[in-house]
Amino acid sequence: MRTYRIVLSGLGNVGRSFLTIMQSQATLLARRYRIALRLVAAADSGGVAIDAGGLDPAAILALKQHGRSVAALPGSGTSGISPVDLVRRIEADILLEATPVNLTTGQPGLDAVRTALRRGMHAVLANKGPLALAYAELAALSDMGEDSEERGDPRDWPALRFSACVGGALPTIAIGRRDLAGATIVRVEAVLNGTTQGILRAMEQGVAYADALAEMQRRGLAETDPSLDVEGWDAASKLTILANAVLHRPTTLADIHVRGITGLTTADLRAALARGERIVLLCLAEYRGDDVHLSVQPTPLPLTHPLARMSADEMGVVYYTDISGRQSATTLETDPMPTAAAMLRDVLDIARR
Amino acid sequence: MRTYRIVLSGLGNVGRSFLTIMQSQATLLARRYRIALRLVAAADSGGVAIDAGGLDPAAILALKQHGRSVAALPGSGTSGISPVDLVRRIEADILLEATPVNLTTGQPGLDAVRTALRRGMHAVLANKGPLALAYAELAALSDMGEDSEERGDPRDWPALRFSACVGGALPTIAIGRRDLAGATIVRVEAVLNGTTQGILRAMEQGVAYADALAEMQRRGLAETDPSLDVEGWDAASKLTILANAVLHRPTTLADIHVRGITGLTTADLRAALARGERIVLLCLAEYRGDDVHLSVQPTPLPLTHPLARMSADEMGVVYYTDISGRQSATTLETDPMPTAAAMLRDVLDIARR
Numbered sequence: 001m002r003t004y005r006i007v008l009s010g011l012g013n014v015g016r017s018f019l020t021i022m023q024s025q026a027t028l029l030a031r032r033y034r035i036a037l038r039l040v041a042a043a044d045s046g047g048v049a050i051d052a053g054g055l056d057p058a059a060i061l062a063l064k065q066h067g068r069s070v071a072a073l074p075g076s077g078t079s080g081i082s083p084v085d086l087v088r089r090i091e092a093d094i095l096l097e098a099t100p101v102n103l104t105t106g107q108p109g110l111d112a113v114r115t116a117l118r119r120g121m122h123a124v125l126a127n128k129g130p131l132a133l134a135y136a137e138l139a140a141l142s143d144m145g146e147d148s149e150e151r152g153d154p155r156d157w158p159a160l161r162f163s164a165c166v167g168g169a170l171p172t173i174a175i176g177r178r179d180l181a182g183a184t185i186v187r188v189e190a191v192l193n194g195t196t197q198g199i200l201r202a203m204e205q206g207v208a209y210a211d212a213l214a215e216m217q218r219r220g221l222a223e224t225d226p227s228l229d230v231e232g233w234d235a236a237s238k239l240t241i242l243a244n245a246v247l248h249r250p251t252t253l254a255d256i257h258v259r260g261i262t263g264l265t266t267a268d269l270r271a272a273l274a275r276g277e278r279i280v281l282l283c284l285a286e287y288r289g290d291d292v293h294l295s296v297q298p299t300p301l302p303l304t305h306p307l308a309r310m311s312a313d314e315m316g317v318v319y320y321t322d323i324s325g326r327q328s329a330t331t332l333e334t335d336p337m338p339t340a341a342a343m344l345r346d347v348l349d350i351a352r353r
Numbered sequence: 354m355r356t357y358r359i360v361l362s363g364l365g366n367v368g369r370s371f372l373t374i375m376q377s378q379a380t381l382l383a384r385r386y387r388i389a390l391r392l393v394a395a396a397d398s399g400g401v402a403i404d405a406g407g408l409d410p411a412a413i414l415a416l417k418q419h420g421r422s423v424a425a426l427p428g429s430g431t432s433g434i435s436p437v438d439l440v441r442r443i444e445a446d447i448l449l450e451a452t453p454v455n456l457t458t459g460q461p462g463l464d465a466v467r468t469a470l471r472r473g474m475h476a477v478l479a480n481k482g483p484l485a486l487a488y489a490e491l492a493a494l495s496d497m498g499e500d501s502e503e504r505g506d507p508r509d510w511p512a513l514r515f516s517a518c519v520g521g522a523l524p525t526i527a528i529g530r531r532d533l534a535g536a537t538i539v540r541v542e543a544v545l546n547g548t549t550q551g552i553l554r555a556m557e558q559g560v561a562y563a564d565a566l567a568e569m570q571r572r573g574l575a576e577t578d579p580s581l582d583v584e585g586w587d588a589a590s591k592l593t594i595l596a597n598a599v600l601h602r603p604t605t606l607a608d609i610h611v612r613g614i615t616g617l618t619t620a621d622l623r624a625a626l627a628r629g630e631r632i633v634l635l636c637l638a639e640y641r642g643d644d645v646h647l648s649v650q651p652t653p654l655p656l657t658h659p660l661a662r663m664s665a666d667e668m669g670v671v672y673y674t675d676i677s678g679r680q681s682a683t684t685l686e687t688d689p690m691p692t693a694a695a696m697l698r699d700v701l702d703i704a705r706r
Binding site: 304324342 | 374377378381382385386387521523524527531532536537601657662664674675676677680681682683685687690691693695697698700701702
């Protein structure tokens with residue numbers, strides 16, 4: 001039995017879902033993988049809680065349900081310590097980074113992840129900001145760095161995992177890197193923002209935009225700042241990560257041509273349907289000469305297209321390849337739990353390295 | 354740069370496709386993965402060819418295109434040596450097993466894989482027979498054996514890989530084992546036989562059964578014995594492998610309830626469509642009490658179902674889970690090359706162990 005000491009930074013929807021699955025999946029982790037997770041620290045915007053013997057996920061969930069910070073946890077809680085302070089000093093194996101996305105500075109997640117990796121701590125991200133802004137830097141500090149003689153065995157570097165960052169539980173990165181290893185990907189199309197997919201499909205059904213958005217927020221699926229969803233920036237940050245990790249093209253958010261859904265009307269959507277097409281907020285990686293053109297914009301697709309035939313609750317990716325046909329995948333999710341499940345699979349991937 | 358010495362047993366559609374991609378992907382393998390493959394031996398029904406310095410894939414392809422055996426290869430070819438004889442004596446790193454499926458005895462592939470693993474040689478299979486009949490035995494000889502203290506590190510065992518065995522390039526096994534690690538799979542639905550999918554979708558369009566089958570054979574997609582496809586046995590062998598490797602349920606072909614497509618008419622298919630359903634040859638794993646019921650049979654699904662909305666050239670799998678939503682994937686392939694690409698990704702997976 002191997003125990004991994006984890007630090008959970010960020011106790012919003014995803015962080016709390018992770019606490020829930022730490023409890024619900026504990027027996028499966030022990031029996032199938034011979035692994036236990038010990039939560040040695042947790043952080044939110046109000047402070048931190050630390051306990052080398054392991055914090056109780058249920059106690060933290062109870063506090064959060066009452067709108068309080070982990071700083072209020074009796075005995076282990078303290079205010080006035082930032083996530084990066086915590087990561088600088090804590091003795092732990094894996095940082096789980098689930099603080100709100102900030103696509104301008106990447107903070108506080110970016111500093112926390114930098115610090116963790118530099119200390120040799122593995123990092124599992126659900127927060128896209130650090131990778132959308134600084135993928136190359138973070139990869140170089142980890143086992144995701146570009147392979148070379150000098151760097152030696154990737155296993156000598158701390159692990160950097162982010163399968164939760166590219167469409168909830170959709171295994172976008174794993175399919176691109178692992179299942180298409182040896183093939184050349186010639187084109188990528190994806191629908192990676194669940195909020196706008198839900199809104200557009202609801203609008204097709206006559207639901208007003210504002211009501212559709214409110215529903216996605218009620219379900220805990222929208223970004224803390226929903227303009228990140230509807231203006232296309234969440235999707236763009238995911239495409240940035242995909243371009244780096246799967247297409248091996250150094251990319252930052254600034255490289256993506258972005259247009260969101262705010263200009264679309266129900267009439268637009270229905271006109272497309274009448275033509276046998278469905279408008280989706282499409283993430284596209286398209287080779288033009290030597291470089292890949294990256295964009296996020298509303299795009300009509302034939303109704304038979306894998307991304308046009310999805311339901312309102314699905315996200316998906318399509319990889320076109322030279323020798324491996326066309327691989328597509330979709331995820332159906334209606335709450336944040338699958339995103340937390342993706343963090344858990346990353347933890348298990350690290351354990352199996 | 355690391356060179357892997359490979360033995361390719363089976364030079365039918367898949368084996369020949371592998372020879373083709375050995376050439377086409379050589380540069381990518383060197384640049385991205387710093388790997389080279391050296392074909393030290395090849396076997397077909399007429400004999401073997403052996404060259405420690407590496408056989409020329411192009412020379413073998415030329416012979417096969419002229420209907421000849423590798424035994425005719427000048428200098429390196431010999432008749433009268435069986436694949437298992439070869440595997441017993443050859444110095445190599447990886448056996449690629451792509452001989453025709455035999456669901457009664459599993460031979461000659463089963464003995465070849467046993468012999469390879471016992472000699473510490475890794476095995477990559479496109480041939481489903483050995484696994485459908487003897488998964489537990491082969492897994493126990495390899496890194497796929499059930500984890501325990503006694504067995505130690507899986508990496509001390511030879512690798513057993515078979516991602517090419519469960520729907521061409523569809524990453525069925527990888528999604529089930531790696532992307533759903535930590536989750537519980539509660540139900541599996543899949544369409545894993547491309548020949549019957551193509552036939553049924555063509556029949557819906559008014560094409561006669563016999564013509565539809567002939568087209569799948571022309572494309573090189575049907576099994577050497579097409580009754581394996583249309584009677585459901587190919588799909589059943591894939592479900593057997595899935596049940597073992599993903600659901601961790603010891604299973605042999607005899608455990609699957611099987612009914613093929615030979616009783617279906619175009620009228621049946623069109624009546625389903627009129628009801629808003631599509632009939633597919635469905636592989637199903639359904640928990641009933643403590644055990645999982647496994648079946649392959651024609652099944653109507655709502656047109657919105659991920660497996661009902663696929664085209665004639667697609668295969669797919671749907672995993673229903675507790676914490677990770679519903680994950681589905683499809684592959685679009687029109688020739689055997691993606692199956693060979695799956696063998697290549699397995700080789701790279703072994704290299705990265």
